[in-house]
Amino acid sequence: MSEETKSNKFSRRKFVKGIGSSIAGGYILSPAIAKAAKKISKEAKDFSEGKVPLSLKVNESVINVMIEPRTTLAELLRDELKLTGTKVVCNHGECGGCTVLLNNKAVYSCHLLALDAAGKDVTTIEGLSSNGKLHKIQQAFVDEDGLQCGFCTPGQVMAAAALLYKYSKPDKQQIMKEMSGNLCRCAAYPNIIKSVLSAVEKSNG
Amino acid sequence: MKNFEYLQPKSIAEAAGYLKAGNGTSIPYSGGTDALVMMKDNLISPKKVVNLKSIPGLNSIDYIRGEGLKIGALVTISDLAEHPVVKDKFKILSEAAESIASPQLRNVGTVGGNLCQRPRCAYFREDFDCLRKGGNACYAFDGENKLHCIIGGSLCYIVHPSDLATALLVLNTKISIASGEKINEIPIADFFVLPDEDFTRENILQSGEIVTSIFIPDLPEGTKSSYIKFRERAVWDFAVVSVGAVIQTSGSEIVSGRIAFGGVAPIPWTESVVNSKLINRTIDAHIADEIAESILSNADSLEMNGYKIPLAKNLTKRILTQLLM
Numbered sequence: 406m407s408e409e410t411k412s413n414k415f416s417r418r419k420f421v422k423g424i425g426s427s428i429a430g431g432y433i434l435s436p437a438i439a440k441a442a443k444k445i446s447k448e449a450k451d452f453s454e455g456k457v458p459l460s461l462k463v464n465e466s467v468i469n470v471m472i473e474p475r476t477t478l479a480e481l482l483r484d485e486l487k488l489t490g491t492k493v494v495c496n497h498g499e500c501g502g503c504t505v506l507l508n509n510k511a512v513y514s515c516h517l518l519a520l521d522a523a524g525k526d527v528t529t530i531e532g533l534s535s536n537g538k539l540h541k542i543q544q545a546f547v548d549e550d551g552l553q554c555g556f557c558t559p560g561q562v563m564a565a566a567a568l569l570y571k572y573s574k575p576d577k578q579q580i581m582k583e584m585s586g587n588l589c590r591c592a593a594y595p596n597i598i599k600s601v602l603s604a605v606e607k608s609n610g
Numbered sequence: 611m612k613n614f615e616y617l618q619p620k621s622i623a624e625a626a627g628y629l630k631a632g633n634g635t636s637i638p639y640s641g642g643t644d645a646l647v648m649m650k651d652n653l654i655s656p657k658k659v660v661n662l663k664s665i666p667g668l669n670s671i672d673y674i675r676g677e678g679l680k681i682g683a684l685v686t687i688s689d690l691a692e693h694p695v696v697k698d699k700f701k702i703l704s705e706a707a708e709s710i711a712s713p714q715l716r717n718v719g720t721v722g723g724n725l726c727q728r729p730r731c732a733y734f735r736e737d738f739d740c741l742r743k744g745g746n747a748c749y750a751f752d753g754e755n756k757l758h759c760i761i762g763g764s765l766c767y768i769v770h771p772s773d774l775a776t777a778l779l780v781l782n783t784k785i786s787i788a789s790g791e792k793i794n795e796i797p798i799a800d801f802f803v804l805p806d807e808d809f810t811r812e813n814i815l816q817s818g819e820i821v822t823s824i825f826i827p828d829l830p831e832g833t834k835s836s837y838i839k840f841r842e843r844a845v846w847d848f849a850v851v852s853v854g855a856v857i858q859t860s861g862s863e864i865v866s867g868r869i870a871f872g873g874v875a876p877i878p879w880t881e882s883v884v885n886s887k888l889i890n891r892t893i894d895a896h897i898a899d900e901i902a903e904s905i906l907s908n909a910d911s912l913e914m915n916g917y918k919i920p921l922a923k924n925l926t927k928r929i930l931t932q933l934l935m
Binding site: 586 | 616844
């Protein structure tokens with residue numbers, strides 16, 4: 406993102422998100438009407454049957470919500486908490502796009518009931534950076550060009566973050582094994598490995 | 611996925627009560643890595659999902675030297691694979707556990723769930739009214755049967771998908787099953803069910819029965835073990851054919867040994883005629899070939915899976931060579 410777009414408080418991401426909610430609201434373009442519609446749909450949801458309370462920590466904030474038991478952790482993160490950095494791709498635990506940390510271990514958030522995260526600590530890609538400073542893994546992906554289209558990147562970064570909780574100085578074999586549950590359709594694997602290796606070197610340097 | 615009630619029992623008896631009362635509409639749920647797939651694909655739509663993870667005391671690994679290894683049903687696959695005693699003394703088990711699915715799924719999936727997972731037959735998983743789902747035909751018999759069984763099939767031709775099951779069969783494991791007030795311990799070989807006994811189930815568990823732990827007798831000194839899994843891709847995939855072996859040697863003699871196969875039959879498969887060849891046998895240059903030639907002598911392949919027979923023989927040669935030479 407360039408400095409100019411930052412200062413305009415406008416980004417491609419926000420634009421796409423805006424379009425998304427307009428469509429969800431039935432092509433209602435007036436923000437006031439859209440807001441009202443959103444409120445109504447939210448209330449209607451809360452009155453629906455079969456919801457149960459869930460309390461967990463997401464990116465160090467305590468979250469208390471009412472959800473349907475069938476809600477996956479990814480659905481909770483994206484649809485309820487609007488943490489859309491976590492990507493749902495296959496929705497079957499077969500690609501890694503939705504990887505988050507559950508008590509510092511990598512899990513597929515699309516393939517875990519949100520209720521199974523009760524009382525636990527969830528870390529998403531939004532929770533990795535602190536005070537506007539990228540996490541060393543994120544910075545390494547930028548520096549080493551560890552992506553092409555970028556869609557699998559949040560999952561890759563989270564798998565790499567889990568790896569660093571498990572090994573202080575993983576070698577290439579350990580990196581390949583621990584990140585084997587994340588697919589990249591651009592096949593940016595060589596640079597993904599390079600990024601993780603570079604983050605490891607820097608943190609041990 | 612249809613909504614359901616998520617129950618959090620605090621004891622095995624409470625869980626069993628929920629499962630029995632559900633009368634087929636309640637399912638036991640641990641890691642959920644398989645159950646969730648089946649629910650998302652609407653293969654099952656349980657009204658109540660009984661979370662076994664809320665029961666305390668089922669997630670530890672305890673080793674007593676000279677006795678054996680007790681593993682709780684809720685131990686995750688990754689905790690099993692990385693346990694120091696398992697890595698050191700029961701290599702076959704850590705290798706089998708490490709070969710399962712992917713790191714993220716191993717962090718969630720459990721030992722008990724792995725043993726109780728449903729088959730991966732594409733006809734079973736997709737929209738076919740197959741025998742195992744209560745229909746009246748096995749579509750694999752003259753359909754796409756590249757990944758189906760070569761022995762032990764009749765009416766239905768699934769293979770058992772569990773890597774742990776194959777390894778645990780080699781290790782003479784016992785399974786503890788909570789049934790009513792009692793806990794019954796049975797040999798793992800008696801746990802699995804062939805299609806000609808009952809083609810609608812893979813194991814003997816009745817409604818309300820729960821696998822609580824497994825017990826592996828300690829291995830004598832001088833024992834080596836290994837697990838080799840052949841698959842089409844290195845991650846996520848189930849075994850096309852796998853082989854596990856445990857062999858105790860003394861000098862240039864084999865004292866005893868056991869071999870079992872995954873991916874060849876509807877249950878984890880072992881043959882006493884083969885294992886008997888591994889008792890008091892001198893290790894020589896022919897042993898791997900000889901044993902490999904003797905396996906799966908009653909195999910009867912389908913149209914597309916004949917390759918599994920030479921594959922199993924070659925994997926047998928490989929594992930014996932690796933353990934003995």
